Amino acid sequence: MAYPANLANLTHDTPQMSAARMDYLGAVAAGSHTAEELAALSRLADEADAEIAACPPAVPWNPAPPTTLQTWFPFIPEHIAAGFVAPAEGGACMCPNNGALALHVEGCDQGVGGKAQPFAPDFCTEYGVTPNGLIDAVELGCALRGMRPIPENADALRELMDLESEDREYVAAFTGPRTPEERAARAANVEAYLSDPAVRDEFDRDQAELEETESEADALFETLRRRMTVEDYDALFDDLDVGDPAAVLERLRAEVAALPAPAAPFTVPPAPGAAQARAEGPAPAVAGSAETPGPDAQTAEQAESDAQAAAQAKADAHMAAADAPELLDAVFCTDLLKEIRARAAKAQVSPMLALSANIGGLLSVVPYQVCLPKLVGKRRQPLNLITVPIDESGGGKGGATTVDIDPIPAQRGQRFVGLPSDAVAGAEGVEKVRRIPIPVPAGSGEAMAEGYAHMEKCEHTGEKISVNHNESAWFAWDEVGKILAVRDRKGSTIEPELCHGWSWETLGSKTKTNPFWVEPRTYRMLVTICAQLVTAAGLLADEYTGLVQRIWWVSAAYLIEEADAAPEKLAAGRRDATGDWFAEPDDEQPLIPVQLPEWPSDGVLRVAASVAAEIEAARAAHGRGRKSHPWDRHQLLIRLRLAAAGAIMHSCADVTAEWWAWAGLLIEHSKHVRDAVVALRGTATTKMATDAGKSDAIRAEARSTAQWRRAVDSTEKWAEEQLGSRPDSLGRFTLNQAKRAAGPGFRKDNMGDILAALIQVGKLMPDVVNVPSAGGDVVYYRFLPKKG
Known part of the structure; x- marks a missing residue:
C-alpha cells in the first residue's frame, strides 16, 4: 500500500x-x-x-x-x-x-x-x-x-x-433514515407484492386508477389554460391544495363545468349583391385565392399530424411482424441458436441483434479466401456483410457488435486455404486464427482502404504497390447520422466504398497523384450501422444503385412476454443476498465454443442443387423482364451469405437446402424491418431527425478532427519510443500504461479508440499474453517499424 x-x-x-x-x-x-x-x-x-x-x-x-x-x-x-x-x-x-x-x-x-x-x-x-x-x-x-x-x-x-x-x-x-418499524413494514410490503398475486393485482388496479386520474387532471388543466384568462388561471393555482389530489380533481371538474359555453365562430356577413352573384353561378375557383382560401395553418398541422400517426402505426405493424414470436421461434431452432437467444434475454437485448453480432464476429475470422461459387455473373462471391440494426432511441443497439461465440478452427493436418498472415499455432494441434477484429468507425472511404493496406515501392520496378497488413476488418457506426454526414460531403466516397467492399472489388483508387488501394478479393469486410427508425430513412437516398440494396436489416427492439415480466422473474440473478439492493448480473459467461468446419481446398463452399436452381430461376425471370423491386436486386446474394454463415456456425461448409430455408426466415425479418423504415420515410419527423443527426455528427467531427489527429500522432510517436525504452519486452505496453503516459485529457479518455485505429492502419500489433498474476489474458501492444 x-x-x-x-x-x-x-x-x-x-x-x-x-x-x-x-x-x-x-x-x-x-x-x-x-x-x-x-x-x-x-x-x-x-x-x-x-x-x-x-x-x-x-x-x-x-x-x-x-x-x-x-x-x-x-x-x-x-x-x-x-x-x-x-x-x-x-x-x-x-x-x-x-x-x-x-x-x-x-x-x-x-x-x-x-x-x-x-x-x-x-x-x-x-x-x-x-x-x-x-x-x-x-x-x-x-x-x-x-x-x-x-x-x-x-x-x-x-x-x-x-x-x-x-x-x-x-x-x-x-x-432519509427509516425507523426499524418503517423498514419492517417496507420489507413486509415488498414480500407481499412478490409472493401474493392478489396483492399485485390490487397494486396494479390502484396504479391504473392513479394514471387515469392523472390523465383526466391533465386534460382539465389544459382546458382551463386554453379558455381562462391568464389572471384567472393563476388565481386558480393560488387556491388549490396540491396535498389533496381528490380535492384538486373535484375543483378542476367544477371549474370546467362553470366555464361559459364557447361562442359560435364569427362569420363575415355577405357583401351587398352577393346573393344575386350566387344566383348567377359561381366564378371558377382558383386554389389559394381570396375567394377559395387553402386550408389554414391549423388544418395543415392536423393533416401532417394525422399522416405522421398513420405512418407510425404502419411502421409499428411491420416491426411487430419482424419480431413475431412464431418467426423468432423458427429462427432460433438449434441448441446453439437457442443459447444465443437465452443470453440475449438475460442481457435484455434483442435476440436478432445478438444473432447479427455473432454472425458478424463469425464471418470476420473465416479466412477471406473462403467464398461462394459463381452462381450469378463471372465472379465468386465473398462472405462480406452489411448489417443495419433498427430500433427507437434507447432501445439497446449498443450490443450490435458484442459476440457470444468463440470460433475454433479445424484441427491441424486437414486441408486449409491460406490463413491470415498473423495466425499463430494454438495448443493441441489447433490452428488459432487471430481474434475477432475490434469494430471501429471509418471517417471516410479512403480510411476504409487504410484499414487493410499500406503502400510500398516495388524493389524491382520502383512503382507503388499495395501491401495488406490486415485481412479482416469490422467497420461499425453507433449512429447512422455519422455516416450520412460523411456521405453527403462533396466528393465523398464512403458509400461507393461500402458497395465495393460488399462486392469484393478494389477499395481506394489508383490515381497518379495519390494512389492508395486494396486489391480485390484480398480482404474480409463486415459493416454494422446502427440507426433509429426515424433516421434510417437517410440510407434510402438512392434506391436503384446505392447501399440500400446490400443491407441486411435487423430489429434491435427488445420485447418481453407478459409472463416473463413478473417482478420476481425480472429480479432473478439481479439482487444481492439480502434482496434490498441491485446486484449486477453475472454476464462474464464463458464464450460459446463454435468449431469451424474444414475448408475446401479451393476455398469455394458447396451449394445444394436445389438452392442453385432457385437462384437461377430468379435470374432467368429478371432476364425476361420480370424484374424484382430495386431494393430486392441483391436479396438472393444476401440470403446466400446468411445461409453460409448459419452453416459455418454449425461446423458445416456446405450451403444446404435446410440452411437456405433458414436464411429465408432472416430475409423475411429483414423485409419487415426495411418496410418499417420505408413507412416513415418522407414524414416531417423523419426529415427533422435525419437532418439533426447529420448536423450533430458534422459538429462533433469538426470539433474532434484536429484534436484526434494530434492525439493519434502523439500516441504513435510514444509507442515507437517504447522500442528503445523497453527492449527487454520488445517495446510492449498495456492500455493502462498508455493512459498513464498520456496524462489527463483527450488522449487518455480516447486511448482505447486511438490504439484500435493504429492497429487498423498497421502501426501497432496486439499480443494476447496469459499472465497468471493478472488472473488471465492481458492484451499488450507493440509498435511495428516500417519495413526497409
Missing part, C-alpha cells in the same frame, strides 16, 4: 503562469506545431502575461482551512469522500486518508493542518496533481471536479459546492 511521504524531505516550487502561457508551453512540448504557430502562441502568452500584470489583484473566495474531516468533506465529491479512515496509520502523521489522498487536520504531527496531500501515483495522474505536493482545500476541490486549480476558479467552486449541498439535502428528504 502507498503512504504519503514525509513532507520534511520534499520541496516544491511551482511558479504561477497564465493559461495562454500554458498553451504555448504545451504546444512546444507536443512538437506538432509550426514555427509560425508557436510564434503566434508565444505572442499571445506575452500579451496575456502583460495584461495580468497590469490588472489589480483579484480577491477570490478564500475560506478558512478545514481543521476536521467533516469540514473537509464539502470540498470532496461524494464518491471520493466515502473511503476515508481516521486516524490512518502508516504515514508520517495520523491524519485521515483513503489510500490515495491524505487530509491534514488540526493537530497534524507535521504541522500542516488544513492542507491536502495526494500521494498515490494513479490518483495523481488521473486528477493532474503533484504527488506528495501540499495543496489547499480550494485547489483540491477544483482538481477533483475537473476544474483548473487556479484562484480565478475559487468562486465557481463555491457555487458548485452550494449546489451539491442543496442536492444532498433534497435527496435526504426522500432517502
Whole structure:
C-alpha cells in the first residue's frame, strides 16, 4: 500500500503562469506545431502575461482551512469522500486518508493542518496533481471536479459546492433514515407484492386508477389554460391544495363545468349583391385565392399530424411482424441458436441483434479466401456483410457488435486455404486464427482502404504497390447520422466504398497523384450501422444503385412476454443476498465454443442443387423482364451469405437446402424491418431527425478532427519510443500504461479508440499474453517499424 511521504524531505516550487502561457508551453512540448504557430502562441502568452500584470489583484473566495474531516468533506465529491479512515496509520502523521489522498487536520504531527496531500501515483495522474505536493482545500476541490486549480476558479467552486449541498439535502428528504418499524413494514410490503398475486393485482388496479386520474387532471388543466384568462388561471393555482389530489380533481371538474359555453365562430356577413352573384353561378375557383382560401395553418398541422400517426402505426405493424414470436421461434431452432437467444434475454437485448453480432464476429475470422461459387455473373462471391440494426432511441443497439461465440478452427493436418498472415499455432494441434477484429468507425472511404493496406515501392520496378497488413476488418457506426454526414460531403466516397467492399472489388483508387488501394478479393469486410427508425430513412437516398440494396436489416427492439415480466422473474440473478439492493448480473459467461468446419481446398463452399436452381430461376425471370423491386436486386446474394454463415456456425461448409430455408426466415425479418423504415420515410419527423443527426455528427467531427489527429500522432510517436525504452519486452505496453503516459485529457479518455485505429492502419500489433498474476489474458501492444 502507498503512504504519503514525509513532507520534511520534499520541496516544491511551482511558479504561477497564465493559461495562454500554458498553451504555448504545451504546444512546444507536443512538437506538432509550426514555427509560425508557436510564434503566434508565444505572442499571445506575452500579451496575456502583460495584461495580468497590469490588472489589480483579484480577491477570490478564500475560506478558512478545514481543521476536521467533516469540514473537509464539502470540498470532496461524494464518491471520493466515502473511503476515508481516521486516524490512518502508516504515514508520517495520523491524519485521515483513503489510500490515495491524505487530509491534514488540526493537530497534524507535521504541522500542516488544513492542507491536502495526494500521494498515490494513479490518483495523481488521473486528477493532474503533484504527488506528495501540499495543496489547499480550494485547489483540491477544483482538481477533483475537473476544474483548473487556479484562484480565478475559487468562486465557481463555491457555487458548485452550494449546489451539491442543496442536492444532498433534497435527496435526504426522500432517502432519509427509516425507523426499524418503517423498514419492517417496507420489507413486509415488498414480500407481499412478490409472493401474493392478489396483492399485485390490487397494486396494479390502484396504479391504473392513479394514471387515469392523472390523465383526466391533465386534460382539465389544459382546458382551463386554453379558455381562462391568464389572471384567472393563476388565481386558480393560488387556491388549490396540491396535498389533496381528490380535492384538486373535484375543483378542476367544477371549474370546467362553470366555464361559459364557447361562442359560435364569427362569420363575415355577405357583401351587398352577393346573393344575386350566387344566383348567377359561381366564378371558377382558383386554389389559394381570396375567394377559395387553402386550408389554414391549423388544418395543415392536423393533416401532417394525422399522416405522421398513420405512418407510425404502419411502421409499428411491420416491426411487430419482424419480431413475431412464431418467426423468432423458427429462427432460433438449434441448441446453439437457442443459447444465443437465452443470453440475449438475460442481457435484455434483442435476440436478432445478438444473432447479427455473432454472425458478424463469425464471418470476420473465416479466412477471406473462403467464398461462394459463381452462381450469378463471372465472379465468386465473398462472405462480406452489411448489417443495419433498427430500433427507437434507447432501445439497446449498443450490443450490435458484442459476440457470444468463440470460433475454433479445424484441427491441424486437414486441408486449409491460406490463413491470415498473423495466425499463430494454438495448443493441441489447433490452428488459432487471430481474434475477432475490434469494430471501429471509418471517417471516410479512403480510411476504409487504410484499414487493410499500406503502400510500398516495388524493389524491382520502383512503382507503388499495395501491401495488406490486415485481412479482416469490422467497420461499425453507433449512429447512422455519422455516416450520412460523411456521405453527403462533396466528393465523398464512403458509400461507393461500402458497395465495393460488399462486392469484393478494389477499395481506394489508383490515381497518379495519390494512389492508395486494396486489391480485390484480398480482404474480409463486415459493416454494422446502427440507426433509429426515424433516421434510417437517410440510407434510402438512392434506391436503384446505392447501399440500400446490400443491407441486411435487423430489429434491435427488445420485447418481453407478459409472463416473463413478473417482478420476481425480472429480479432473478439481479439482487444481492439480502434482496434490498441491485446486484449486477453475472454476464462474464464463458464464450460459446463454435468449431469451424474444414475448408475446401479451393476455398469455394458447396451449394445444394436445389438452392442453385432457385437462384437461377430468379435470374432467368429478371432476364425476361420480370424484374424484382430495386431494393430486392441483391436479396438472393444476401440470403446466400446468411445461409453460409448459419452453416459455418454449425461446423458445416456446405450451403444446404435446410440452411437456405433458414436464411429465408432472416430475409423475411429483414423485409419487415426495411418496410418499417420505408413507412416513415418522407414524414416531417423523419426529415427533422435525419437532418439533426447529420448536423450533430458534422459538429462533433469538426470539433474532434484536429484534436484526434494530434492525439493519434502523439500516441504513435510514444509507442515507437517504447522500442528503445523497453527492449527487454520488445517495446510492449498495456492500455493502462498508455493512459498513464498520456496524462489527463483527450488522449487518455480516447486511448482505447486511438490504439484500435493504429492497429487498423498497421502501426501497432496486439499480443494476447496469459499472465497468471493478472488472473488471465492481458492484451499488450507493440509498435511495428516500417519495413526497409
